[in-house]
Amino acid sequence: MKFVKWALAAAMTMGLGLPAQAEAPFKAAWIYVGPVSDHGYSFQHDQGRKAVEAALGAKVKTTFVESVPEGADAERVLTQLARDGNKVIFSTSFGFMNATLKVARAFPDVKFEHATGYKRAANVSTFSARFYEGRAVLGTIAGKMTKSGVVGYIASIPIPEVVRGIDAFTLALRKVRPDAKVKVIYVNSWYDPGKEAAAAKALIDQGADVLAQHTDSAAPVQTAEERGVWCFGQSSDMTRFAPHHLLTGIIENWDQYDVAEVKAAMNGTWKSHDTWGGLASGMVKLSPYNPAMPKDVVAAAEKTRQDIIAGKLNPFAGPIYDQSGKLVVPAGKSLTDAQLLGLRFYVQGVEGNLPK
Amino acid sequence: MDHLTAILISVLLAAAPLLFAALGELVAEKSGVLNLGVEGMMLVGAVCGFAVTAQSGHAALGILAAALAGMALSTLFALLTLVLLANQVATGLALTLFGVGLSALVGKPYVGTPLQKLPDLPLPLLSHLPLLGPLLFDRDPLIYLAALLTLAVGWLLARTRAGLVVRAVGENPEAAHALGYPVRLIRLACILFGGAMAGLGGAYLSLAYTPMWAEDMTAGRGWIALALVVFSTWRPGRLLLGALLFGAFTIAQLHAQALGLAVPPEFLAMLPYLATVLVLVLISRDAARIRLNAPAAIGRTFHPDH
Secondary structure (H helix, E strand, O other), X not given: OHHHHHHHHHHHHHHXXXXXXXXXXXXXXXXXXXXXXXXXXXXXXXXXXXXXXXXXXXXXXXXXXXXXXXXHHHHHHHHHHHHOOOOEEEEOOXXXXXXXXXXXXXXXOOEEEEEOOOOOXXXXXXXXXXXXXXXXXXXXXXXXXXXXXXXXXXXXOOOHHHHHHHHHHHHHHHHHOOOOEEEXXXXXXXXXXXXXXXXXXXXXXXOOOEEEXXXXXOHHHHHHHHHOOEXXXXXXXXXXXXXXXXXXXXXXXXXXXXXXXXXXXXXXXXXXXXXXXXXXXXXEEEOOOOOOOOHXXXXXXXXXXXXXXXXXXXXXXXXXXXXXXXXXXXXXXXXXXXXXXXXOOOEOOEOXXXXX | OOHHHHHHHHHHHHHHHHHHHHHHHHHHHHOOOXXXXXXXXXXXXXXXXXXXXXXXXXXXXXXXXXXXXXXXXXXXXXXXXXXXXXXXXXXXXHHHHHHHHHHHHHHHHHEOOOOOOOOOOOOOOHXXXXXXXXXXXXXXXXXXXXXXXXXXXXXXXXXOHHHHHHHHHHHOHHHHHHOOOOHHHHHHHHHHHHHHHHHHHHHHHHHHHOOOEOOOOOOOHHHHHHHHHHHOOOOHHHHHHHHHHHHHHHHHHHHHHHOOOOOOHHHHHHHHHHHHHHHHHXXXXXXXXXXXXXXXXXXXXXXXXX
């Protein structure tokens, strides 16, 4: 059956496809690990696809496949998309990495864009965002807003990406409020609303009056709203879950990147490369500030944001002390990208031990 | 509200959805039916409860809808296992898979929609009691319902004729049939009750615990409910204890992390499950006890003509 379909498709391309090729739209495809309705990670990647459609109109034809499990299924979907004549394929989950590289070897003419991975090939680019830059802005705001000096942080799993966020947040927080502490709870899942809510309650019960999160559900901000403490959103705009107490949040924005890459592929200027964009490139954005935020807090947040964009401020510039008080990065130096990618220590101000 | 009360309240709320679902499953299992579809029925209950509440603006309607939705899904299970005599284990597993997909489909338009939390309903006089008042009598209506149903199920199963008949059907359906009891009708009633309770457990999550709909939001609680039934050796009193214990471990591990205790979070996350296994081992040492309580005909299909 499959062979028949394939043969038919091949015959169609050879026999009927050629005359129309001059006007045929350029085909690009996206595959997502979650449903596009998740209002989080996959939703934001799909916004990128829509941006490509908006920018290039009838010149492109986009396709997407959602909720693709990582592993063998991903390979099958990627192969199918490549066979269908897509010239650029955005493979948007870390777990698609090996499948992407394998399929890319079989289709050297197709360009692959893999999000958050680290393996590249002649026709595989990687891209990711420096979310920690956004978290530095959140830390600045938290430092201004906390009264108790205790900030709660609901984390998913102890990997460098998450630790980087905690450290950037804490460093910025303690620049504003040197005695502030960050209490971290790992819920061991990216997504468990019940557990995230319970973690938020535990942190509030232990004196936290500002909550940050690195998990995907809106349960923590909902709990913060209920208990009347400040909070930050994650992945997409969560304002409607905490209209009074959500200060701002990090939003992923792939629109410009996706459009640029598709354009490059159309013009033949596409090259395999690694992109790690932050606030300056627009890959990381902040959701609108809460109108209840005092003017000086908005000003401090904006200054941090603008300084990072202008390259005047590096969130990981020294002096950085670790939890034991040891100087890890002296003044005048900062952590390199390679060090950031493998970051495995907490900075001073984070409570508890980093699980090894 | 002091720190301890706050923690105890968190424990109580974490236990509630488990208690609902497990109580329903306990009754079904007492009648000799093992329904592994709890997780699926919870999810369908959660999404229907949420959708109806969001559309109508009445939480009471949502709660009713959740119970009915859970019941509707369990009807499918009843049809397959009671009428078509399908294997209960396989049917239950299929029911969970079906429920996961169905709830995601139904819930699509509701992802990312906020909802007013089910309001707390302080009971007059009782809520002013020291310590116990704020802990037990200043909660949302579903908590009271869970407590009442636990008492009711305990009493019904142990002290009434109806309970005796249900147990007889679960112990020896052939004998119950010979005595003239409608075995399949009784099992149907117990399955439906189980479905309604799982639906309520799901509704507790989507209406009170974290008032939102999110795909797969039960995150495995249906399976924990199933384990709790065995843990309780089919006794509602112990079931309540087990649900609270499980809630306590869950909450305690979060607090331990926030206090900065040097224990890996993976280990702490494992604790509630470890505790369940431990208690199961402890109880199992007394095999006679388990056998005394476990329904002898559990998981076996029954047809009067066979």
